[in-house]
Amino acid sequence: MISNKQILLLTSLLIFSAASILFSLLSGSVDITLAEIAGSILSAETNLNSQVLHQIRIPRIQAAFVTGGLLALSGAIMQVLLRNPLADPYILGISGGAAVGALSAILLGASGFWLSNAAFAGALFSIFLVFGIANKFGDWSVTRLLLTGVVVSAGWGAVINILLTTSSTNNVQSMLFWLMGDLSQSRVNLAHYLLLIAGLAGGLLLSRSLNVFIRGELLAVSLGVNVQALRLLLFFSASVFTATAVTIAGSVGFVGLIVPHMLRLLGARDHRFLIPSCILLGGSFLVLADSLARTIVAPQQLPVGVVTAVIGVPAFILILRSTIRK
Amino acid sequence: MATLHIQSLTLEVAKKTLCRDLNLQIQQNESWCLLGRNGAGKTTLLHSLIKQRVIDEGSVLLDGTDIADLKQRELARKIGILFQxxxxxxxxxxxxxxxxxxxxxxxxxxxxxxxxxEIAEQALAVFELDSLKARPVDTLSGGELQRLALALLLAQAPEIFLLDEPSNHLDVAFQIKLLTVLTDKVREASASLIMATHDINLASRFCDNIILLLEGGEALVGKCSDVLTEENLSKAYGCPIQSVHSGEHRLFYPA
Incomplete structure (x- = not known):
């Protein structure tokens, strides 16, 4: 049933999203006023400030929002699929595979287009590797999938360490930024938006089945959910969302783990609310974190992954405390 | 209303045959009990009827259609189960x-x-859970959880009710009350019921037909009045069982 609480939550998240985007438009090394923002969006006039807006801030906000939305969505799905509250988008080794791809590309001197492609290829390879191993004996149980993912992930971790320790100092700097998640070079295009919208639509279509599935596989079967097909769909969709997110921004930590938990603690357990809420809070959370990442130590920039943890940890603990008191 | 036709069904777990060549037909308004020792295959048999488990040989027809050809969702509209x-x-x-x-x-x-x-609220009311509507499930007692599971099954409104140990966690008064309510509802809806239980007396009180699973995959199938005898029960459970008459009920007890 739709409660007023849930409508209130969704409305607050919409307002929070708008506010975080506005905050991000206003923050940066160049002071741009509200009037200038309105002016530069409404008119075609090109001055320095409107160039900063159109070429730096707006693309970066878009990248942050899409990445955050995809990560939170993927995290929520992984937590349902693996029936494990510790699950996050990276638990099955997708980011590890992407990292090895990206770091190898950096080692070979690639950037931009080739770096992204190498990361995406690494992520895809890891997805099929994990699925292939877990699926080897026909029936893939969730436990086997989880164990395979964790082991493959550890394997990637070793390769990452080898790459880090054998690279030159210059490369290591770029590698660390990629590993922590960084939006300074990130751009999104129409395909990324379409993927996020498909995730929202698909998530809403499946939300009732997810509500049943999370209560136990046996119960889900008895209530008519095709559990085998659902698990496959969840695994591959969450994997593609994660692979896309890490390709855009590197492995930004924390968003995919805590955003779904925060929302559940705030009362959005029903997936009909959790799915859209995840996209809104994940997106706006990363927009906010990225505004801070590029302003706190300006003109230096921090990797956004550091900021997500710095504001995410206390925010999560606060919410956890306040819900326990009830 | 649904008829369930079990044809030459064979089920095996870890190379142990639980039932071999089982044949029976369940019509509307019939109530069946499923008895047998621990590990005799009661739960496995129930699970195979909702495709939670592969059928090794034979087939199960629901209104003439093999359940293997039915979508899980179509099956769930006709067959509902209370899990152990x-x-x-x-x-x-x-x-x-x-x-x-x-x-x-x-x-x-x-x-x-x-x-x-409305259907969900009615189901809650039947099992006296309407006052607990807003309570988180993890604050309920074992008995309340069991009543909730029964209410969920009632809301599902299947035509065939499968019950795996329905008296779990329930005190004697609730056992009788809930099974009375449930069997009334099943009768009202012209549905049918299969109940796996360890309580022979509860089974004989609420069911007219019986599937009695024996060692080695054999099963006795028939009317309770014919099959539910001291001799058959002693054989099935591997321990002597006797009975006494008390009013309209016959009570079984281990000798």
Whole structure:
């Protein structure tokens, strides 16, 4: 049933999203006023400030929002699929595979287009590797999938360490930024938006089945959910969302783990609310974190992954405390 | 209303045959009990009827259609099951949980239908859970959870009710009360019922027909009045069982 609480939550998240985007438009090394923002969006006039807006801030906000939305969505799905509250988008080794791809590309001197492609290829390879191993004996149980993912992930971790320790100092700097998640070079295009919208639509279509599935596989079967097909769909969709997110921004930590938990603690357990809420809070959370990442130590920039943890940890603990008191 | 036709069904677990060449037909308004020792295959048999488990040989026909050819959702509209493990205690509310029972039926995508809400509320009322509607499931007692699981099954409104140990966690008064309510509802809806239990007396009181699983995959199938005898029970359980008459009931006890 739709409660007023849930409508209130969704409305607050919409307002929070708008506010975080506005905050991000206003923050940066160049002071741009509200009037200038309105002016530069409404008119075609090109001055320095409107160039900063159109070429730096707006693309970066878009990248942050899409990445955050995809990560939170993927995290929520992984937590349902693996029936494990510790699950996050990276638990099955997708980011590890992407990292090895990206770091190898950096080692070979690639950037931009080739770096992204190498990361995406690494992520895809890891997805099929994990699925292939877990699926080897026909029936893939969730436990086997989880164990395979964790082991493959550890394997990637070793390769990452080898790459880090054998690279030159210059490369290591770029590698660390990629590993922590960084939006300074990130751009999104129409395909990324379409993927996020498909995730929202698909998530809403499946939300009732997810509500049943999370209560136990046996119960889900008895209530008519095709559990085998659902698990496959969840695994591959969450994997593609994660692979896309890490390709855009590197492995930004924390968003995919805590955003779904925060929302559940705030009362959005029903997936009909959790799915859209995840996209809104994940997106706006990363927009906010990225505004801070590029302003706190300006003109230096921090990797956004550091900021997500710095504001995410206390925010999560606060919410956890306040819900326990009830 | 649904008929269930079990044809030459063979089920095996870890190379042990639980039932071999089982044949029976369950018509509407019939109530069946399923008895047998621990590990005799009661739960396995029930699970095979909802495709939770592969059928090794034979087939199960629901209204003439092999269940293997039915979608899980179509099956769930006709056959509902109460699991032995009951419902997992998660921080969802009682009402949210009982609404899950409506899942197999056509629901609107995002909003809940008035009709589904009404059915769910009625199911809660039947098992006296209406006052607990907003309670998180993880704060319920074992007995309340079991009543919730039964309410969920009632909201699902299947035509065949499978019950795996329905008297789990229930005190004697609730056992009788809930089974009376449930069998009344089943009769009202012209549905049918199969109940796996260890309580021979509960079975003989509420069921007219019996599947008695024996060692080695054999089974005795028939009317309770014919099959439920001291001799058959002693054989099935591997321990001497005797009976006494008390009023209209016959009570069995281990000698």
């Amino acid at each position: 493990q009951g419902i997992e205690a998660l921080p969802a509310t009682v009402f949210e949980t009982v609404m899950l029972g409506r899942h197999p039926h056509l629901q609107s995508l995002l909003l809940d239908n008035e009709k589904d809400i």
